[in-house]
Amino acid sequence: MGTPEFATPSLNALLREHDVAAVVTRADKPKGRGKKISYSSVKLAAMEHGLTALQPKSFKDEGFLERLIAFRADAFVVTAYGRILPKAALEAPKYGCVNVHPSLLPKYRGASPIHSAIINGEKKTGVSVMRLDEGMDTGDVISRDEIIIENDDTYGSLHDRLAVLGAKALLAALSLIERGEARFEKQNDAEATYSTLITPDTGRLDWRKDAREIVNLIRGVTPSPGAKVTFKGETLKIIAARAEEDASCGAPGEIIAVTSEGICVQAKTGRVVITKLQPPGKKPMEALAYVNGHSVGAGEFFD
Secondary structure: OEOOHHHHHHHHHHHHHOOOOOEEOOOOEEEOOOOEEEOOHHHHHHHHOOOOEEOOOOOOOOOHHHHHHHOOOOOEEEEOOOOOOOHHHHHOOOOOEEEEEOOOOOOOEOOOHHHHHHHOOOOEEEEEEEEOOOOOOOOEEEEEEEEEOOOOOOHHHHHHHHHHHHHHHHHHHHHHHHOOOOOOEOOOHHHOOEOOOOOOOOOEOOOOOOHHHHHHHHHHOOOOOOEEEEEOOEEEEEEEEEEEOOOOOOOOOEEEEEEOOEEEEEOOOOEEEEEEEEOOOOOOEEHHHHHHHOOOOOOOEOO
């Protein structure tokens, strides 16, 4: 059971070592201006391997739960499916429902742990494999695998590394379960934290924050939903930036200088040097390429 690209390495890993009876993924959705029907990454992978793909609107769809139970699966594997499973589904398989979650539980429960780890300036994160219960990411943990968050990691790069790590951790956990050697550790709810709610507006930059916070936000929402500023009536997407600890010499959002390294913008403390951005309707470009085609000078402001 899975939907986005994060889940496909886990599906591919299962196909190498186990018999996959079927795939469950979210219903197809219209996408873009033309409302063309878009398949989930997991459905595309299922089609490629000739697997049955079930796409219920909910577990209450007539006959769906019965059909699911009829597979007599040893386990249901859940990776970024996007729905909480009802008790009847949790209890159906012999070994229960095994979930791959991209955080070191109980830290960052919820739907956006990868974004949140970068936005909050974490130095490490990882994947947890757990046995699902009726709560949101509250089940007993089978394993945790750590990974360092590099200084240049974005949501996109960290997502891809965690997806690969999650697939490896999943196979290892299933092997332990099958051999009867898995240890199930209860989570400490008192230590639980929850993911930031990610919306299209999450990436709107607030120059009244510290430079490091702003750069972490840019990294944490790149490539999606993207960091945004307004300049002369246009919404620019900020693709890459770095923080400098220089003393304040302007108002938050003020362009301090345009140098060979990029566009220097004053934050509450420190500066943000924007090195790559994307104007509306254009491809991402170096900040200096944008400057060469537009009037950008010291004393102007990014909103």
